Amino acid sequence: GAGVSQTPSNKVTEKGKYVELRCDPISGHTALYWYRQSLGQGPEFLIYFQGTGAADDSGLPNDRFFAVRPEGSVSTLKIQRTERGDSAVYLCASSSGRASDTQYFGPGTRLTVL
Amino acid sequence: GENVEQHPSTLSVQEGDSAVIKCTYSDSASNYFPWYKQELGKGPQLIIDIRSNVGEKKDQRIAVTLNKTAKHFSLHITETQPEDSAVYFCAASSVGDKIIFGKGTRLHILP
Numbered sequence: 001g002a003g004v005s006q007t008p009s010n011k012v013t014e015k016g017k018y019v020e021l022r023c024d025p026i027s028g029h030t031a032l033y034w035y036r037q038s039l040g041q042g043p044e045f046l047i048y049f050q051g052t053g054a055a056d057d058s059g060l061p062n063d064r065f066f067a068v069r070p071e072g073s074v075s076t077l078k079i080q081r082t083e084r085g086d087s088a089v090y091l092c093a094s095s096s097g098r099a100s101d102t103q104y105f106g107p108g109t110r111l112t113v114l
Numbered sequence: 115g116e117n118v119e120q121h122p123s124t125l126s127v128q129e130g131d132s133a134v135i136k137c138t139y140s141d142s143a144s145n146y147f148p149w150y151k152q153e154l155g156k157g158p159q160l161i162i163d164i165r166s167n168v169g170e171k172k173d174q175r176i177a178v179t180l181n182k183t184a185k186h187f188s189l190h191i192t193e194t195q196p197e198d199s200a201v202y203f204c205a206a207s208s209v210g211d212k213i214i215f216g217k218g219t220r221l222h223i224l225p
Contacts, residue, residue: 004157033212042120042203042215043158056212091157102148103213105157 002026004106006092012112013082021077021109025094032075033103034067035091043091049075050097082113116141118206120216128224133191135219137204140185144206147180147187148213152201161202162189191221199223 005024013019025032031050035043045059049069057067064082069075079086089110093103117140127133139147145166150158164171164178164187171178175194180187191198204216 035213040218042118042205042217043213045212045214048212059212093157102160102163104160105150107155107157 006106006109010110019079023075023092029094030097031095033093037089084113087113116214118216124220126222135189139206146207150203194223
């Protein structure tokens with residue numbers, strides 16, 4: 001079946017602009033996670049949704065970052081007033097939400113802020 | 115919070131030899147330890163995982179071991195092949211919770 005998909009695959013923007021990154025989880029997966037991966041580093045947790053609600057947003061670096069999942073499926077990560085330091089690959093993962101389940105990752109969106 | 119350390123950062127092995135990657139974690143509450151393989155331009159792919167009630171798990175050429183007392187876990191790849199070249203991440207989590215990743219090991223399989 002289809003895996004996690006993310007769009008766009010690449011996004012180039014200018015400092016100060018607003019961007020939205022989209023994640024389509026595996027069908028039926030209730031849990032959705034966003035991570036950020038800088039060059040040469042492991043992914044770092046940003047936010048976790050269980051259904052429509054954010055169960056843990058402790059990884060969001062500041063209030064310029066926000067994510068939504070209004071219908072419990074697709075999620076959008078929103079970044080306001082982008083800064084050069086926001087440049088990274090943004091990864092989305094989903095899991096079935098059952099206590100024992102694995103997180104499956106999408107291919108990521110490479111964000112470049114000029 | 116949880117902290118995961120991973121060594122080495124780079125590893126080169128001859129094709130056919132074994133590769134070992136070692137990790138430590140800090141939070142004794144962690145009970146789920148996945149390993150991910152990441153190829154250039156792709157997202158991480160789960161290759162094997164182990165839960166805290168198990169000391170060892172094997173899947174064909176890949177095995178993981180876990181020492182809960184010492185908070186150590188390791189990945190072993192035997193009979194390495196060119197397609198094993200990638201970046202490997204260890205990670206720790208409580209099941210269903212966010213994953214804390216190590217910094218990765220870049221594995222090169224030499225012909």
